[in-house]
Amino acid sequence: MLVTHRAAGAVTAALASVLAVRVWPARDYTRITLEHSQPLKFSHLLVKDPERLVLDLEGVEFNSILQNIPGKISETDPYIKLIRAGRNKPDVVRLVIELKGEHGAVRPQVFTLKPVGEYAHRLVLDLYPSEPVDPLMALLEKNVATPPKAEAAPASRDKHDKVDIARLVTIAIDAGHGGEDPGAIGRGGSREKDVTLSIAHRLKTRIDAGPNMRTMLTRDGDFFIPLQQRVNKARRVQADLFLSIHADAFIKPTARGSSVFVLSENGASSSAARWMAQRENAADLIGGVNLGVKDRYLARTLLDLSQTATNNDSLKLGKAVLGELGSINTLHKGQVELAGFAVLKAPDIPSILVETAFISNIEEERKLADEAYQDKVAEAILRGIKAYFSRNPPLAKSRLALVN
Numbered sequence: 001m002l003v004t005h006r007a008a009g010a011v012t013a014a015l016a017s018v019l020a021v022r023v024w025p026a027r028d029y030t031r032i033t034l035e036h037s038q039p040l041k042f043s044h045l046l047v048k049d050p051e052r053l054v055l056d057l058e059g060v061e062f063n064s065i066l067q068n069i070p071g072k073i074s075e076t077d078p079y080i081k082l083i084r085a086g087r088n089k090p091d092v093v094r095l096v097i098e099l100k101g102e103h104g105a106v107r108p109q110v111f112t113l114k115p116v117g118e119y120a121h122r123l124v125l126d127l128y129p130s131e132p133v134d135p136l137m138a139l140l141e142k143n144v145a146t147p148p149k150a151e152a153a154p155a156s157r158d159k160h161d162k163v164d165i166a167r168l169v170t171i172a173i174d175a176g177h178g179g180e181d182p183g184a185i186g187r188g189g190s191r192e193k194d195v196t197l198s199i200a201h202r203l204k205t206r207i208d209a210g211p212n213m214r215t216m217l218t219r220d221g222d223f224f225i226p227l228q229q230r231v232n233k234a235r236r237v238q239a240d241l242f243l244s245i246h247a248d249a250f251i252k253p254t255a256r257g258s259s260v261f262v263l264s265e266n267g268a269s270s271s272a273a274r275w276m277a278q279r280e281n282a283a284d285l286i287g288g289v290n291l292g293v294k295d296r297y298l299a300r301t302l303l304d305l306s307q308t309a310t311n312n313d314s315l316k317l318g319k320a321v322l323g324e325l326g327s328i329n330t331l332h333k334g335q336v337e338l339a340g341f342a343v344l345k346a347p348d349i350p351s352i353l354v355e356t357a358f359i360s361n362i363e364e365e366r367k368l369a370d371e372a373y374q375d376k377v378a379e380a381i382l383r384g385i386k387a388y389f390s391r392n393p394p395l396a397k398s399r400l401a402l403v404n
Helices: 135-145 192-208 227-236 271-281 283-287 308-325 362-368 371-391
Strands: 003-006 018-024 030-036 041-047 052-058 080-089 092-099 106-113 121-129 169-175 213-217 241-246 259-263 337-339 351-355
Touching: 041 106, 052 106, 052 121, 092 121, 135 213, 135 227, 169 192, 169 227, 192 213, 192 241, 192 371, 227 241, 241 371, 259 271, 259 308, 271 283, 271 337, 308 351, 308 371, 362 371
Parallel strands: 169 213, 169 241, 241 351, 259 337
Antiparallel strands: 003 041, 018 030, 030 121, 041 052, 052 092, 080 092, 106 121, 259 351
């Protein structure tokens, strides 16, 4: 079926220029982003034998960026075999994307994004598997290959190492930003999305090495995950805790220190907290969400955001982690802060957002780029988790959550 789109106000008098092509391969899906100078008309078509996605761009200059697009595809891309571009007819550029797998293995979504932030117009091709990756099954597969330790104590010991966790607990670790959304960028060029992913991997390694705990990363590479899907992934694996890791910026470059936030539906605890929540909640605009697709989990996820028990547990977890972060860095505020972060809106999972440091502060940016400091952050968060569980032993869950 041929699908044709004409952007509102499309200009045909002058050829549009493709400014950049970016490819973000991941197990969840592969995204191709074409950034262009003005709205354009395009059509796309799925073709069989071999399976390929054909995209026609009208009124587009066939420039060096499009000519070099074949080199953007990696052999390890889960869904794309190769891509080629050429002039199909006057003023029409055709992109042919050969797909891996049998017919029906890939389910494409094609949509446009208006200019936002540093980006001009964008045309986005999201190539999803027809059977979406199930985070629970992926977690179980990993546990079959490398089952969590049930008895051995971790190599490094601290005052909480002997906490007795009676069952296997699952911790969802969310590395903020990713892919099209770089997050905050420091004066030295450090990108928040890189720092958060590195710390998330270090924390995962430490948690998985200990007894009776396993982890799930909402993203394990450089790709974009919408805020709501991050929450959904945690709920799908029946996570006991959700930790979102960030390294934010503020309008004042002198702002410094670590912070921990929990969800507030009744306003932020400070003007800075409100500003930071608004900035983080804009991640979907930068990263690029297809608004034409409705999230079937949305109604379930937003059932009751005022559940007192979950909010109280989030606050307890936040206090425990903040106390440990205070041993390795200055604290921005001496108490857990409140704000309406969208990524914390799981009604049944204690959830916190950790601002490891301000990447907009040149001194803290240097710290965040240092692997030794990233290790310290991961260790501090783990100590906070252990302290929380030592005072709040996890309750029994369904048999599904206990499979390992």
